[in-house]
Amino acid sequence: MNTEILGVVAQIVLMIVLSYPFGKYMARVYKGEKVWSDFMQPVENLIFRFSGIHPQEEMNWKQFLKALLVVNLFWFIWGMILLVIQGSLPLNPDGNGGQTVHQAFNTCISFMVNCNEQHYSGESNLTYFTQLFVIMLFQFITAATGMAAMAGIMKALGEKTTKTIGNFWNYLVLSCTRILLPLSLVVGFILITQGTPMGFDGKMEITTLEGVTQHVSQGPAAAIIPIKQLGTNGGGYYGVNSSHPLENPTYLSNMVECCSILILPMAMVFAFGFYVKRRKLGYSIYCVMLAAFLIGVCVNVPAEMKGNPRMDAMGIAQDNGAMEGKEVRLGAGATGLWIVATTVTSNGSVNGMHDSTMPVSGMIEMLNMQINTWFGGVGVGWMNYFTFIIIAVFISGLMVGRTPEFLCHKVEAREMKVASMVALLHPFVILVGTALAAYLYVHAPEWVESEGGWLNNPGFHGLSEMLYEFTSVAANNGSGFEGLGDNTWFWNISCGIVLILSRFIPIVGQVAIAGLLAQKTYIPESAGTLKTDTVTFGVMTFAVIFIVAALSFFPAHALSTIAEHFSL
Template identity: 40%
Template sequence: MTMISLTAIAITLLLSLLLARPTGLYMAQAFNYEKSVLDRWFGWLEKPIYAIGGIQKDNQTWKQYALAVVLSNSVMILLVYLIFRFQGVLPLNPSGIASMEPTLAFNTAISFMTNTNLQHYSGESGLSYLSQMIGIVFMMFTAPASALAVLIAFIRGLAGKPLGNFFVDLIRCITRILLPIAFVLALVFVALGVPQTLEPTAAATTLEGVTQEIARGPVASFLSIKELGNNGGGFFGVNSAHPFENPGGISNLLQILLMLLLCTSLPFTYGKMVGNKKQGRVLFVSMAMMFIVFLGITLASENAGNPVVNALGIQHDQGSMEGKEARFGVAQSALYAVVTTASETGAVNTMHDTLTPIGGLITIGNMMLNTVFGGVGAGFINVLMYAMIAVFLSGLMVGRTPEFLGKKIEGKEMKLIAVTLIINPLLILLPTALAVMTQSDTISNPGFHGLTQALYEFTSSAANNGSGFEGLGDATPFWNITTGIVMFIGRYFSVITMLAVAGSLAVKKPVPETSGTFRTDNALFGTVFLGAVLIVGALTFFPALALGPIAEFLTLKP
């Protein structure tokens, strides 16, 4: 790896770091129900929406908030499912794309509403312009907005405040955060050469005299919210490896910054809202340390490549360019792969199925932990869940009642957290075992890599990431239905349980801090937090990883 590559990565991460704190503080202000200057900027847009929807700014209980999230999202899933099923006879379909098959429409509607954006179809040939704009882009705004609203309610509960109103938080997230940034960046992407048109597929004559159909469409507006909202689905089948979706180095840089923007900002939002900025910084540094370590391992693995033997019989290593775009190279491809799985975005500029075993291990590990920054809202809820686990374990070791932000963590909260912790591996490991037993004809690689393909698919679904190894024949009713169910449960089960935790903590009286209180805003807590993530989270999946990418790595033959 050259010094230029390392410098480019360092500049990218530095820019992300510089953007994190001001963005986080802005988001804290955006969700503040007290009057502010933001009301004057966005009130003209929000007030008519409140009036048309009959939305009141009354605070909701955790049950009302959770019910509002699940019911509203379910209705959106049904509406978009109908659009997919009838897109063949609906307008804005200049290429004459047929309506979606029922199980594929089921999978796709759930996928985009759960912020997963797993695609069992090829983007440019699977959806009409109407489906892309009214169905997909609509959910690309409402899905991350729903997740971020839940996180904000959870933080309010930790701070001992009312949880707020889901519909108010949803609208504020769209109008004050997602829409302004996505609109400006869409124009920037157009300037960089990303198409934004409603014209049909273009026909071109090649040098050989053959007619080639070139897909295009409203790509720039799709691309900006795809990355900003940690959505990740591709307008084109090959996602951000397509030159129309990612023309070059500058667009690649902007996409990485957009993927990291909100999820790296949330620790600062949290610190501001709970009145403990230092604790927010501790969590940010802890996640950043995991990210840097995982990125370093991936860069080293992808640059070394797999062992090969040349014509003279001499063994040597070579960088792995298989499945990567020449305009990005190994370093930027590896960086993108780590960022997209750490932020639970799922966009790809390289084919993850061709990553080295260790590179694939890191991408799967990011999704299994879902705490290496994690996606908009849901990922940081997992971070706070592990923070409370760390406090609980520390309390047990010293014989004290665990306290977090001045609230006692007792049996009720820990039972809810334990159930939330258990559901994730169940959603990943049980379907993977079923797939390996019954769907061998759809798994393109035998042995360890084939297991990794199936494991990656369900890990991506449960973590609401959406990227895939793509060697999998997943456009079948089995994969459509099973991953659809996993995505739905993976999203909404934790929403309900963690809102219940927030509701329980919100009504508890604060415990005065004493000299014996375990501090959660110092380096010691950061260390305990990392230990909880790696021991409780990583060891849960170690046997499966040992049978997949680790075994593949150990059996590589020169």
């Protein structure tokens, strides 16, 4: 059998097999039960004492959200200051300068909201100090923010009736010390043995075999790459992310990194089932998500391995698939898998250039992010799915004439309004943003020219580049059709605004729904209860997601990816 396909299958099996025990473990951590990592307790106590936090103090959903938003506000200030003044801070052996204010604005927000879209290149626009004290730090703590929100929702949904949903600070710290830190260390160890740099020396100057001078960027890369993958962050150490041969040196490192993308979002779905003691519900959600993921894999891997028909028409030997923008050590198959993994989650790291993938792959990449619920970001992915469960419960309740209920709590007008707003916000910002960009491109060509012309490809593909950019920021994904010249005033500011809206409005809405549901009286299940852990309901949710989330984008795809596909 083809070793490239075997590699793809092995990676998928590895993810699924690992996600189950991890899910069980995470549920125990958030419940505060005994686990093997209890030796971290002294460290946690030290953090709590230093920060003046009482981890056992219960919060209601409003206090919980307030703490979450305030700490994020502080991180924004922290990041802005450090990025602008990085040029005069220590750990800067390559002598890189500070970022411009609009670039720092975009970078800072992008990392604060766990998106990690990069309008800069790590080698030249960051110093080792900001890589470690802004980028990497944010990759840990913003992922932990999403996980903490998820833990709060699990607590709310797991109890019969409650006013409180746990302590935000406690969940934040536990997510860091019990889940992200140990896993990152393991992945980091593997990457180092594979040849990823982990030092503080500046660029290595080399005279090549042909006598040319080459400067090899290095630095503390192996510290950043594990958490970039595990925390669904995706912001690479190097400009080209995990397609860089030092960021992702071997096929083994690629397998480890690719599995790290999905492992925690997958585990979180199991964790939910264990936490609320409804395993069957957890499994059914997992199956719907997995099915959607596998559909994407089955489209993209063959499309990439088959190659570009236009290249075949040239009469050359395209035996290994579409290799423009891909690396030989990884191959088209592994890149085909990665592009699905990184877009179903809100990760956004890449191991090949998405801009050069086949149009149909580009469509799947964008659809995954436009739907944004298949596994999704750590914590927040499940929460997006939760929004659609509420809508599905409501619709199916109306269809069969039963009171809509979820986990023994009535779903009423207030929750439905919030859920609908959250669900509609996503297509709204993407389509309005793309429309605005396309309008400016056509009607203000001189201004666009003054911003560098934006697009790297003409025609349908050019529209795809703009659509992809807004899709990626709205999904807090951060990958890009990187041909887009996006380090400009327009893209930095517009993307920055979309990033904030589409990170915090959904989190606030979803935690609020859970908090509101939890306060209601508990209605024990009866024969009249709509069962949410059945195959039928799974299919129903899938249909709702597909109609609400995917079909809104059909006209945009018809003009971009689909049109390009038929012009191949």
